[in-house]
Amino acid sequence: MKYVKLFFVIGLLVYSACLLTLDFQQGRYAVRGYFSDIVSDKNFTLSYKALFGINTSISVLLLGGCALLYLVCIGASSSKPTGSMSSGSKSSLFLWSQVVFFLYIAADERLRIHEWLGGFFKVEDAFILLALGVLETFFIVYLGDVIRQPWQTKIYLLIACLFFGLMVFVDAFIHSDIFGRLAVEDLSKLWAVVFLFAYAWCSTMERLSVSESEALRRN
Secondary structure (H helix, E strand, O other), rough: OOHHHHHHHHHHHHHHHOOOHHHHHHHHHHHHHHHHHOOOOOOOOOOOOOEEEEEHHHHHHHHHHHHHHHHHHHHHHHHOOOOOOHHHHHHHHHHHHHHHHHHHHHHHHHHHHHHHHHHOOOHHHHHHHHHHHHHHHHHHHHHHHHHHHHHHHHHHHHHHHHHHHHHHHHHHHHOOOOOOOHHHHHHHHHHHHHHHHHHHHHHHHEEEEEEEEHHHHOO
């Protein structure tokens, strides 16, 4: 597992470096096809057609993976008695909120829902994403007991927040014609999703470990 993670991170670093370099050297039109939402590749000139919309594909896969991990947590928690009704309800509410949240974000990434909402409410669509980020912060801090989690797990969440903040800032305030802007925005989003997945993975492993320990004590 260690080498799988290492291979994935190195591959993602190389991928990011290549697209950043391409954007800075040739501009956003040279990389837009790789970062594009999956609609049609006929308007994009790509060196590798198979990589059309690759950023969106990776993000959707990881976001769906986050939802699946929290579903695993729900399955594990439903098989054991809770210490108290309030703590059990709070944990269950948090887990279900994460399943719904990440399924929605995955759908948004694929279907560009935030862009439609931005047009409907006549606001910058980056602020729609910011509102979702604030909502997720409430879920994690108030319902998820993030304060009690190990530092390694919290570091993943913090890094995800930093990348997410960078993405929103670039999207809202940096002019679209600036070289490197598109790559920085979309790669920030991708890395935020990667660290959200890492956070979800660690949280799931912690919950499964606790469930296993409690099961052993009961037996």
